[in-house]
Amino acid sequence: MAPKIALGSTREVTQPDCIQALVVEFIATFLFVFAGVGSAMVVDKLGGDALVGLFAVAVAHALVVAVMISAAHISGGHLNPAVTLGLLAGGHITVFRSILYWIDQLVASAAASYLLHYLTGGQTTPVHTLASGVGYAQGVIWEIVLTFSLLFTVYATMVDPKKGALAGIGPTLVGFVVGANILAGGAFSAASMNPARSFGPALVTGNWTDHWVYWVGPLIGGGLAGFIYETFFIVRTHVQLPQYEDN
16 A cells, blocks of 8 residues: 655644754754765865866765664654655655754755855865766656665665564665766766755855756655665555644
């Protein structure tokens, strides 16, 4: 049976657990973007071999994703609107709280990117764009596949109640797949997998070239992975989220 999506209510924002989760999600997303974008800025500043630079960025993202997911266990450590959508599609978070998370993630990304711009003396913040020769359709498909891989891993190692021996190491494995995906697709689509990660640098620089690709691809890939895994591979054991109604 397909998962039931819970709408939620504006009353959620007044609940202590929601407020706490939003604060933690902001901090974790801020630190993730700060380290991720910062690593890309270091590569740009130091120059050198492109492959070495790509590897450095992949490792930095893998490490910070693994750590921040673990550190942000209170909020679930989404760090990413596509992850939030994937969990929404599986019935693990309400629509209303998802919207709050998306706003939280975007503001955190913008704050981290502006701070990096200031701390580096105005160094240009690298933005995600498609490589030469990669068309829009190819870029979107790249991002769909890479983000599907990310969410499939999240579900298999962290959400699935039958994760077994993987319990506890899910964040590390998610970090690994993020790093691997950057190595695989970074030279083609930039391997964003995360609209928030792409949003901050684009806002700071005012460069929105190809930006829509980093919303459409990740959101389709994340939502599809969440729906498919929850529908076909999980024997539902979690309690359905309540269907709040505003009074």
